[in-house]
Every structure is written in C-alpha cells, then in structure tokens.
Amino acid sequence: MSTEAIAPPRPGPPLRALLRPVVGPLVAIVIATLVGAALVAALGQNPIEVYSTLIEGGIVGWPNLSVALQMTTPLIFTGLAVAVSFHAGLWNIGAEGQMLVGALAAGIVGYAVPLPPVLHVPACLIAAAFGGLLWASVPALLRVYLNVNELVICLMMNPIALLATGFVATHALKAPGPTNKLPDILDSAVLPNFSLFSQLNAGIFIALACCVAVAIVNAMTVRGFEWRIMGLSPRFAYYGGVNVRRNAVAVMLISGAIAGLGGAEQVLGVYKAFYDNFSPGYGFDGIAVAMLANSNPIGVLFAAFLFGALSAGSGVLQMMTGVSKYLVQVLQFIIVLVLAAQFSFAWLFGRKPAKPSARVSVARSVEERTGTEKVG
C-alpha cells in the first residue's frame, strides 16, 4: 500500500489505488469463508445457517457486540505492536511475551502500590508499557548490536515470559486459593466495564488512541517516514541518511510497549488480577491481525474486529449448533495461509511483493551494517 507513496504517481482512477490495499485481505477472507463452508458442509451442517449464526453471535445486539469488542481489544494492542515492527521491516513476533510481562507489571503495581484513582491507572499503564518495552529490549539490542536474528529471539522470549510470569503467579507472589494468580488489584486501578455481558472496558479507548497515535506518527512525522523507508528498503534508507540502527531499536521498544499496554488492559479491565497463563495466544493472533491489516494501524482496527467478532460469534455458534470452537480458529488460519500464499505468489511471479522481501532485506542489510556503520 505504501508503495504508491514513493513510486512515481501512475495514471489511473484514484478509486483503484484506494482499493488496492484492501483487495488482498478481502480475497483471503473470501477464500477462508468458502473453505470454511465446505468444511461445515462436510460436517453435515448447513453452511448458511452456521455463518448466519456466527455473524449474529458476533455483531447483532449489544450483548454480542460487546463481547466482540472485548475480544477485539487485546488483538488491537498485539496487532498494532506487530504492525509497527512490520511497517519498519522488523519481525517482532514476541508480542505474546511482551504482553505477559506488561500484564505482570500492571498486576503488581495494581495490587501492591496504593495510589489515588487518578494516578493508579496511569501508573499501572506506565508499568505495563515499561514491562513490555523491557522484554522487547532484549531482541532489539541483540538484533542491532550483535546481529542476532530478532525473529528467533522474539520467539524464544515468549515461553520464557510465560514461565517467568507463571513462576511469579504460582510461587513468589501467589494469592491464597486454588488459582494461580496474584492478589486482586485495588479498586482504584480498575478500568471500568460497561456491561454485564462482557468485560469490555475503558481499555478499548486506550487501544484506539494508540492506533490513532501510530497512524499520525506514520503519516505526518519524519520518524514515521524513516520507518516506512526502512520497511521498503533499508539500504535506501541507510544511504538516504537514516540512522537505521537507532530507529530499529526505537521501533522494537515502541512495539513492545504497545504489547505491554495490551497486558495492562487484560489485567486492569478484564481479570482484575494477573492470572497465570491468561492469554489464549493474543500475541500470536496479533501477527495474523497485522498481516491482514497490511501493517496499517487503522487497518489493524478492522482486522482485530474481524477476529474479535469471529471469537464472539463462535460462542453463540457453539450454543446454537454445537459446531466446535475450532471452526473459527480454522477460518483464521486459512486467512493467514492465503495471505502468506499471496506473498509467495508475488515473489514467484516477480511482481512487486510490497513488504516481505523488504523485511528479509532489512534483516540482511542491518546485519551488513552493524559492523561497519560509521554514519550516525
């Protein structure tokens, strides 16, 4: 999508240019829908009935919609975190771990540090952002200063975060009782909920604000422009005078901080305490969200809502038809698969593959550079 920005303006209807970034994701969604329908039919159910129940359970009526928005919120955070890094050609797939560490930080500040309500929530949010940032700093620094592939480090940091936070919740600071969790956070730290039907909470506004902020930075600041150039061609960025190394660290840290905020939303708004192993994989779903959104912060909102609504609809689908929860997960996986296939087709047939090759080359060129870089 961002290719147009630097490519010389091409003749053609502007509508087409507007639609282009949406076509890929839509194709993926349509294909997933069709494959899903075939699966449902193979299971002996009526696909139309199943899909209409899924849509109804996902968005029709406030109870269902509020559940969809509850499920959407963490995906906005993790999707945005991943999208920020993808946008700059970096692979931060460690959002899961960064979210867990952020959640733990929010959980600790939430119960152990008594503060007036005006300060408590911000304090928890700052702690969470810092926790996520801290966890992301490991792959960021290793990446930039020791040429270690951030993909691998991020992936490895995820189980470490799960086990480390699990240790705190099951041993070090465990609340009494049969569940592995920290003590409940104080009332002053709670993000208010809106309805009985879901744990949708004020955290969704923080998520929206983050998306808008990233969109503004991307579109209107020099920093955002540099990140985009890095994402498109790090070599070009380097020769154009962009400090690739410093920017790469900054992007990773911001990405981690956003994921950490996602953890705070879960602790302060949904669980009201840090629970061991609370995430069913929001960080990994975030990768799919970022892919579907083509790393666009506003696109993240829509992609996250699609996945959130699918999860919400899945609950009703199970109530009404007995179709397993896995159907919805299969749909998500097919979407990701189709998107990945698109990238590789583009590569195969030599079309402009937008991002992925750029991502690979940033890895390479940052590697080349870190040893020899002289320009600051």
Place this chain on the structure above:
Amino acid sequence: MLQAIGKLSALATIAVGLVLGTAAEAKIKVAMVTSESGLGDRSFNDMMNEGMKRAVKELGVEYVVIQPRSISEFQSTLVRAAGQGFDIIIGSSFDMIKPMQAAAAAFPNQKFGLVDVGPDPIASNVVSSVTKDWEGSFLVGVVAAKVTKTGTIGFVGGKDIPIIHRFFVGYFYGAKMAKPDVNVLESYSGTFTDPAAGKEYTLALVNQKSDINFAVAGATSAGVIDAAKSTNTFAIGVDSNQNYMAPGHVLTSMVKRVDTQAYDMIKEVVDGSFKGGTVKYYGLKEGGVDAAMDQYNKGLIPDDVLKQIDELRQKVISGEIVVPNYFDLKAGQKEMGTPPIASPPSVVNKPG
C-alpha cells in the same frame, strides 16, 4: 432463495415440533460450559461430557458444549447462554464461581450448576457440588495396602497445605483399615508444577521401601508416575483417570466423578426437584468418587483383593465406617475416624 427455503424449513420444523409437542414434552436443553482447557483434556471436561452423553441416553435431554478459550470468556459465555433458553447451564472449576455469581444474579430464573467446588453456596439459583475427596483417598488407600508387597506405601503431596492433608488422612485411614500393620510414608514436594520434584520425592520414598505412591500434586504428579515407571513400582493418580499415563505402573486413580455430579444436576431439572442454593456432597455413597479401573490397569489388582475392597466400600456407604475429614480434626487429636485408629504424626502435630 436459499433463505426462503431456510425459513420454510424452519416453519416446517416448528409445525412438526408443535404436533409432536402435544404428544411428548419439549426436550430439556442443557448447556455444558468447559473450563479453559476444553474438551480433549482427558480430565474433568472430557469426563463431564461423558455425564452429558449419559443424560442424553437415560433422560432424553439435548445438550451443547460451549468451550471458552480463556477465563476472561467465562462470564460472557454464561451470560449469553442464559439468554438462549437452556433449562440448565452447568460449569466447572473454581475460576467460574465469580462469573457464575454475576450471571446468576442477572438471570434469577435461569438454573445453573457448578460441579466440584467449595462448600459455600454460590447463589439462590445455582446448585453446586463438593467432592468428598477424603472418601476417594480412603478407597485408594485400601487398594494400596492390599496390593503392596513390601508392606510400605507412600504419599507425595503438592504443597504442605490443609486441603492436601485431607487426601493424606483419608489415604492413611483406608490403608490402616485394610491392613493395620502397613507403614504409610508422608511427604510434600512443596510444588504443584514441578514433575522433577515429584520424581525426586518418589525416588526417596522408594528408597525407604515404599512400592506404591499416591500422587496428589497437580502437574508434579507426572514425575511421581515417571518414577514409578523407572523403579518398577506403582503410582496412584488423582482427580481424573491417569491410568493411561504409564500403563502397568499406575495402579489406579482416585477419580472425582464430575460426570455423575453433572448428571444428577440434570436429573433434578428433569424430575423437577432442582433446588437452587443447595450444596451437594459427593462421596462413595453418592458415586461421586471412585478408584478408576480400565484397560490400562487391568490385572494389576487381583480379583479377591477387588472383592475385599468392595466390602470396605460398602461399609463406608452403610455408615459403619466414617472416614475422617482433616478439616474436622482438632489439633493434637490422638485418634480419628469411626472405628477410631491412631492418628498419623501430621495430625497429632496439627497446628491449632
């Protein structure tokens, strides 16, 4: 077009339903809400699903399984299910207590059930159940005492906390009832999550001649079972049927029959005796606990021993034997249970 067909067929279904409805009553609809581990866990969720299947067969109900992906989905799942016209919504796990209380308060006419939780009533429209794990532990204590060749059996608990002592006291009591001179070793690994510790503690017990060890330690139990395999001794599983984890080396498992508990809740709805706010206890008499027998431990326990075990089970059911509940014991109590036996040191030294 398709929609029209759909609508027509829906109308037809309703019409047929109305006609049949006059002949037979509408089926009772049940929703089962799993804990976050979902179906396929070879544990509570799968077992409860078995209870549902039994209710379909014997009571002619309909049921659906709803599987939330995480604890954060419990409340929305319960509340949305409450709007769908189910006759009863049944859940499990301690983490569902608060969500169910919220849902029950918002839908006072909806019946709920919650299996295997604590003795406190949940809400005025919720029936909950407590498993008398001490009676189940009694039963496997009997099995262990009857099968041991060395005359020494062991116990590996998780943390050294009262609820785990309750298992030990039942186990100890059962073993002594079956064979008064049996030696029962007591140990606590201090963790519910560390299989390596479970293995270490079990090896230590085996070194002290114990050849059957009862594991009540969550994930630590896997290490106990592993140690049984490597030392060619027996382990006893807990909560769900763990016999499959090392066929031939898990003597039996003390299972909480959450299937029976869920089935009974449905049955109460069917026959109209459902009374919200009650807490039901499930011991041997109610079929709420058992020693698991399946293809994985077939032949490990001789038939005549099985018969003797059954005699003792019957005595508990008839009330002739009363298995002590650790929570009812006083600090320093010298004897416990009916008939009374000498308390183990951990009860004599019980902190007041």
